[in-house]
Amino acid sequence: MAKGHVLVLPMPCQGHVVPLMELSHRLVDHGFEVTFINTDVDHALVLAALPEGVEALRGIHLASIPDGLADDEDRKDLNKLVDAYPRHMPAYLEALIGDMEAAGRRRVKWLIADFNMGWSLEVAKKLGIRCASFWPASAACLAIMLNIPKLIQDGVLNDKGWPDREETLQLAPGMPPLHTSLLPWNSAGAPDGQHIIFQLVCRNNKFNDHAEMTVCNSFHEAEAGAFKLFPNILPIGPLFADQRSVGSFLPEDTSCLKWLDAWPDGSVVYVAFGSMAIFDSRQFQELAEGLQLTGRPFLWVVRPDFTAGLSKEWLEEFQKHVAGTGMIVSWCSQQQVLAHRSVACFVSHCGWNSTMEVVRNGVPVVCWPYFCDQFLDRSYVTDVWRTGLAVSTGEDGVVTKEEVRCKVESVVGDAEFRNRARWLKDNAWRCIGEGGSSHENFTRFVDLLSE
Missing domain, CATH: 3.40.50.2000 (Glycogen Phosphorylase B;)
Structure with missing residues (x-):
């Protein structure tokens, strides 16, 4: 019998769909019922690119909701995408969950949300669904984002997220140095839309308080400095799909x-x-x-x-x-x-x-x-x-x-x-093997989702 019904929600970009699809395969392997929610546009791309149809997903249910953009709008314009989805998708997500239950699907027990989709954690809380978050980039990147208040306080950034000082940041020994001109939220798109990305980052940091656990696609030896700084971010990677579909938006040339x-x-x-x-x-x-x-x-x-x-x-x-x-x-x-x-x-x-x-x-x-x-x-x-x-x-x-x-x-x-x-x-490979740190963290994650 399946352990419980889990919703998985990535940010609507290929690089976010892939690791959450890899995680979904692992959860299905451990007996969970998984519903993977893409936007309507991404859902159509994934279906069109699947080599063997939905059988390639081996037990992952696919669902979709609108992203709030018109059909002809550029979804590679991150400023535009990020501006639209937190305003439009919460109501659609709530309706989807209601529709699934009305259709006789098992009640959703957990939401695993991309950290970048923090608004969804509030939807889940409202509906009595427990939450965990998944960070799809490096733990060092999340560490810098979580350090924004301190960087502002120390005079490195102004309150709009732009650097007040031209210098190289290194938050802790063993972490990658990064010049303040290359901070992630300032190099995501056109400068006139920077405030949209920066505000989203700051809101997501707060939304994540709803998550009972935050896991990421990394491993301890790769980012020891970041995990020492933020021990509550649990690495469960490197994730991989073992030749199963990872939700590609384009057909793969084999x-x-x-x-x-x-x-x-x-x-x-x-x-x-x-x-x-x-x-x-x-x-x-x-x-x-x-x-x-x-x-x-x-x-x-x-x-x-x-x-x-x-x-x-x-x-x-x-x-x-x-x-x-x-x-x-x-x-x-x-x-x-x-x-x-x-x-x-x-x-x-x-x-x-x-x-x-x-x-x-x-x-x-x-x-x-x-x-x-x-x-x-x-x-x-x-x-x-x-x-x-x-x-x-x-x-x-x-x-x-x-x-x-x-x-x-x-x-x-x-x-x-x-x-x-x-x-x-x-x-x-040691980390993901039996007794390795990522393996142990994943076991903790599965145990939490099984409660």
Whole structure:
């Protein structure tokens, strides 16, 4: 018999859906009935991309509610998205819960909400549903957000979240240093919408008082400094789906896995920039030519909306040039790619899911952050774990093809990066193994949800 009915609610972005889907699979494995709630738009994308239909979800029920935006509005504009959903989604969530019970579904016992969807904890409390929260980024990022009142008090930030002092922050030993110009809420979108993100962060910090437990997709050895500072944030990662669906918004091209099989161990450069990054045509071309300059085989994920204004003829010509050594796909199973023996390094935007996946597989990184918390994740890779290097831009803000070639060669050519990456991988697997700290924390979480 199922232990209880749990609702899982991610922030409506691909990078938030993935780890909560991974967690949902684990909960189903432990006997819980799980209903996973996406927005209507994301729900349609997930259904369209599922390789075997809903069977791929193996027991996770899917549901959806509107996000409050019109059909034609840009959902990659974080300011717009974040402004809409706390105003519109609470009533829809409450109605969905009522409809499920009216239809004869088991009463919802727990809500596991993305920390960024703090408003939902108030809805749950109103309905007598117990709450836990899930933090999908690094614990260091959450630590900085929880420290906002102190940073204001110390004169580092003003009360609008902008830095009053240009300096490098390091909250505790072992935590990644971050310059105040790169704080996550100030690098999430257009500056004129910064106040929307900052206010959301501050509200979520307060909403989280409703959560009986906060868990995150990390592990103790990766972020010991952050967990010492905030021992109530419990790491249960690295999470992974074990080849089950993670709720991708785009269909995965599986042909790249066979393509990887043809290459020697540690030879292929894997390149992917997540679901949100956008390159202009010049930067796209510099990256393409830089990959060609390495002389190495490469697998490159180029989403349909990854670049604007690029000549279709140019891309077709480039693909002809690299046909023997380069493969371009629109999306793939990144977990399976990074686990493949032929992958030598990962040119990455440093989103936290990608960072945990690369850590779990012991692959070194060329860091190329785009926005939000990715600059902090870069700092983990380059300054704390020392498992990779970051690209540098020229005065015009462009990363040149020579810089791409140089950083790929430096990372692949230095065995120390791979050695440190393997050490971190071994620690990650120890943490999720029987008796490891993430395993023990997950058991505590399951016990709480079973009450």
